[in-house]
Amino acid sequence: MTASSPPAIAIDLSAAIVAVAGQTPQVLTARSAGGIAALPAGVFDPETHRTFEIGLRSWVRDQTGLGLGYVEQLYTFGDRGRLAAPTQGAANAEHAPVTRHHVSVGYLGLTRVPPGADTGTAALLKPWYGFFPWEDWRLGRPSIIDSLILPHLTLWAADAEGEKSDLWRRVPPRRTRLIQCFGGDGAPWDEEKALERYELLYEAGLVAEARRDGHQALVSAEAACGEPMLFDHRRILATALGRLRAKLKYRPVIFELMPETFTLTALQTTVEAILGHHLHKQNFRRQVEGGALVEATGQLTRTSGRPAALFRFRREVVAERPTPGLRVGAKG
Amino acid sequence: MTASSPPAIAIDLSAAIVAVAGQTPQVLTARSAGGIAALPAGVFDPETHRTFEIGLRSWVRDQTGLGLGYVEQLYTFGDRGRLAAPTQGAANAEHAPVTRHHVSVGYLGLTRVPPGADTGTAALLKPWYGFFPWEDWRLGRPSIIDSLILPHLTLWAADAEGEKSDLWRRVPPRRTRLIQCFGGDGAPWDEEKALERYELLYEAGLVAEARRDGHQALVSAEAACGEPMLFDHRRILATALGRLRAKLKYRPVIFELMPETFTLTALQTTVEAILGHHLHKQNFRRQVEGGALVEATGQLTRTSGRPAALFRFRREVVAERPTPGLRVGAKG
DNA sequence: GTAATAGTGTCTTTCAGACAGTATGAC
DNA sequence: GTCATACTGTCTGAAAGACACTATTAC
Numbered sequence: 001m002t003a004s005s006p007p008a009i010a011i012d013l014s015a016a017i018v019a020v021a022g023q024t025p026q027v028l029t030a031r032s033a034g035g036i037a038a039l040p041a042g043v044f045d046p047e048t049h050r051t052f053e054i055g056l057r058s059w060v061r062d063q064t065g066l067g068l069g070y071v072e073q074l075y076t077f078g079d080r081g082r083l084a085a086p087t088q089g090a091a092n093a094e095h096a097p098v099t100r101h102h103v104s105v106g107y108l109g110l111t112r113v114p115p116g117a118d119t120g121t122a123a124l125l126k127p128w129y130g131f132f133p134w135e136d137w138r139l140g141r142p143s144i145i146d147s148l149i150l151p152h153l154t155l156w157a158a159d160a161e162g163e164k165s166d167l168w169r170r171v172p173p174r175r176t177r178l179i180q181c182f183g184g185d186g187a188p189w190d191e192e193k194a195l196e197r198y199e200l201l202y203e204a205g206l207v208a209e210a211r212r213d214g215h216q217a218l219v220s221a222e223a224a225c226g227e228p229m230l231f232d233h234r235r236i237l238a239t240a241l242g243r244l245r246a247k248l249k250y251r252p253v254i255f256e257l258m259p260e261t262f263t264l265t266a267l268q269t270t271v272e273a274i275l276g277h278h279l280h281k282q283n284f285r286r287q288v289e290g291g292a293l294v295e296a297t298g299q300l301t302r303t304s305g306r307p308a309a310l311f312r313f314r315r316e317v318v319a320e321r322p323t324p325g326l327r328v329g330a331k332g
Numbered sequence: 333m334t335a336s337s338p339p340a341i342a343i344d345l346s347a348a349i350v351a352v353a354g355q356t357p358q359v360l361t362a363r364s365a366g367g368i369a370a371l372p373a374g375v376f377d378p379e380t381h382r383t384f385e386i387g388l389r390s391w392v393r394d395q396t397g398l399g400l401g402y403v404e405q406l407y408t409f410g411d412r413g414r415l416a417a418p419t420q421g422a423a424n425a426e427h428a429p430v431t432r433h434h435v436s437v438g439y440l441g442l443t444r445v446p447p448g449a450d451t452g453t454a455a456l457l458k459p460w461y462g463f464f465p466w467e468d469w470r471l472g473r474p475s476i477i478d479s480l481i482l483p484h485l486t487l488w489a490a491d492a493e494g495e496k497s498d499l500w501r502r503v504p505p506r507r508t509r510l511i512q513c514f515g516g517d518g519a520p521w522d523e524e525k526a527l528e529r530y531e532l533l534y535e536a537g538l539v540a541e542a543r544r545d546g547h548q549a550l551v552s553a554e555a556a557c558g559e560p561m562l563f564d565h566r567r568i569l570a571t572a573l574g575r576l577r578a579k580l581k582y583r584p585v586i587f588e589l590m591p592e593t594f595t596l597t598a599l600q601t602t603v604e605a606i607l608g609h610h611l612h613k614q615n616f617r618r619q620v621e622g623g624a625l626v627e628a629t630g631q632l633t634r635t636s637g638r639p640a641a642l643f644r645f646r647r648e649v650v651a652e653r654p655t656p657g658l659r660v661g662a663k664g
Numbered sequence: 665g666t667a668a669t670a671g672t673g674t675c676t677t678t679c680a681g682a683c684a685g686t687a688t689g690a691c
Numbered sequence: 692g693t694c695a696t697a698c699t700g701t702c703t704g705a706a707a708g709a710c711a712c713t714a715t716t717a718c
Contacts, residue, residue, distance in 0.1 A: 008340035008341070008342075009340070009341050009342065009343055009376070009378065010341065011341055011343075011410070011435060044341070044410065046341065046410070046433040050411065051410055051411050052408070052410040073407060073408065075405060076384070076405065076408040076437055078343070078376065078378070078383055078384040078437075079382065079383050101378040103343060105408055105410075176651060179651060180650065180651055186652065187651055187652065188653075188654060190654040190655075192654070263697085264697085264698090265696080265697075280680095280681070280682075281698095282681090282682080282683095282698090282699085283680065283681060283682080285698080285699095286679090286680090287679095287680090290679090302689080302690095303689080303690095303695085303696065303697090304689085304690065304691095304694090304695060304696070305688080305689060305690080305694080305695040305696025305697065306687065306688040306689050306690095306695080306696050306697040306698080307688070307689060307696090307697080308696080308697055308698090309697085309698090318512065319508060319511060319512055319519055320518065320519065321520075322520060322522040322524070323522075327680085595670085596670085596671090597669080597670075612707095612708070612709075613670095613671095614671090614672085614708090614709080614710095615707065615708065615709080617671075617672095618706090618707090619706095619707090622706090634716080634717095635668085635669065635670090635716080635717095636667085636668060636669070636716080636717060636718095637667080637668040637669025637670065637715075637716060637717075638668080638669050638670045638671080638714065638715040638716050638717095639669090639670080639715070639716065640669075640670055640671090641670085641671090659706095659707090
């Protein structure tokens with residue numbers, strides 16, 4: 001780590017751009033050369049754009065015609081392993097000149113316009129639970145957990161051989177990590193630990209990216225958990241999922257995904273889509289209205305049942321309270 | 333942002349390494365060539381270290397003899413402005429070859445050994461409130477807020493000329509930002525907004541770094557707020573301060589700063605040193621003990637008053653509850 | 665005894681969680 | 692009327708916030 005000859009490094013910006021259509025959270029993807037799903041990504045050029053965020057915004061606007069609203073930096077992944085041994089799919093020369101080390105800065109973007117047609121590139125929206133089937137508990141406990149994940153992870157945790165190589169890092173033993181990520185033994189399911197769960201599945205060889213990167217795989221490519229993505233894009237998407245689920249609770253980011261006016265039921269449905277589980281209806285309404293997060297517009301919708309009142313976000317809350325969010329806890 | 337010729341970029345790793353000595357939070361600094369305070373920083377070399385964190389740890393260990401405990405990535409700053417126009421101090425050729433664009437990845441480190449003597453480099457601990465005198469409310473409202481900050485910021489907020497250039501970004505008007513950062517008009521002081529406050533002072537030209545970077549300065553260098561640092565190091569330190577204050581409340585990170593055993597008073601004093609304000613004693617004790625965060629060792633200290641019971645951290649809590657932290661709210 | 669620090673008992677208010685119930689539309 | 696969806700009233704128990712009080716040492 002001396003500065004005598006600093007190596008040349010390229011910085012990839014990758015964006016997980018999220019929208020919710022009805023009950024389905026979606027992420028904006030671009031098909032890569034190998035046909036594998038990929039996040040919109042590009043190489044940062046400081047000569048063209050002063051900051052990461054400026055570059056990201058103008059470039060997403062140019063390529064997808066989509067004006068980004070809320071944007072937040074997630075994490076910067078510097079692992080060399082990210083590009084190691086791409087045995088299947090996508091030796092995408094545009095994104096991965098192997099002669100230069102790549103570092104990727106992940107971003108979360110929220111948008112309220114679900115764009116149907118793509119302008120420019122082959123951009124399309126895909127349901128994000130296709131990449132993380134174990135994260136959606138709205139129809140009950142996902143079957144993949146008991147049929148595939150827990151059987152393999154239990155074996156993996158019982159294998160003490162792999163433990164030793166973990167000691168030089170500050171990670172807890174496999175069994176503890178398994179319980180903290182997937183619950184059981186008194187520990188609850190924590191919807192915010194989406195990244196930790198993905199990384200555990202990666203280490204255990206249960207996702208296709210592990211095999212691609214040259215690690216030992218526990219299951220065949222067909223049986224692997226969830227749809228794979230290019231490079232470390234699924235890790236970035238898992239980071240986005242966890243961050244968004246956490247941030248909902250103390251910042252009013254959910255309204256970046258809503259139209260200007262909306263019903264309380266639509267708001268709750270959107271929150272449930274993100275969190276991956278259902279909420280107690282009365283408590284949700286009390287928190288939203290009692291917390292002064294919204295105000296009624298006076299208008300009503302016509303649906304098949306009783307008309308619902310329309311609300312809009314009260315932007316003033318951010319000035320009134322330190323952490324205005326949806327303190328959702330009770331499941332329903 | 334095309335990939336035809338990705339520019340060569342160097343990645344600086346900068347670490348805000350925090351320890352608490354008694355009632356004083358300290359940060360590990362290194363004197364730079366210009367005599368200005370600097371965070372330990374180095375250039376990332378992927379040939380030598382597989383990940384950012386591995387590099388950071390080995391290099392801090394080599395240079396300071398300090399074994400890092402808790403380490404967390406804070407943020408990646410890609411602004412070109414970071415190295416712009418260094419008119420005073422530290423044209424530090426080792427860290428800033430101006431021919432190459434530098435991006436800096438900021439890290440937060442926590443350590444429980446306050447190292448007295450330095451090994452290797454000129455490393456030393458400095459009280460962090462010297463860099464942020466407006467953040468310490470333990471002796472009441474800091475006088476610098478009313479004597480210097482608010483008078484200038486009020487004028488700055490009333491200047492509508494500067495507003496227009498802000499419109500293309502998604503930032504609220506100056507007056508709103510002022511209130512959200514420094515309170516007033518019904519809005520409370522939020523200790524977690526340390527970064528937002530520093531950036532507001534930077535934009536308004538109230539910190540020395542703004543003048544150094546070529547921006548208009550509202551006050552003279554002598555009257556500027558707090559001690560300046562090299563490059564964007566004070567911005568990284570402000571990020572660390574805000575993140576640590578927030579994280580305390582939902583993760584048991586405070587114990588990374590404590591010795592193996594400690595009294596509840598010592599624990600409270602450490603928390604107060606980080607948060608910058610006093611806490612209600614009884615509620616604090618109830619939370620710590622009721623939350624099962626600690627367990628008594630059975631031993632006692634001898635002090636000038638009644639002996640205090642010694643406690644240790646219960647590591648098991650992280651497996652028992654999703655977000656074990658110190659939900660401190662009431663001030664005392 | 666005093667000074668100094670450690671620790672407890674209990675009251676009130678707030679709010680999350682959950683129960684059951686009523687209201688207003690389409691048909 | 693039925694069905695479907697929107698909305699309200701109220702109980703309960705767990706904590707947060709704040710009050711005053713007692714305990715054990717050094718001197």
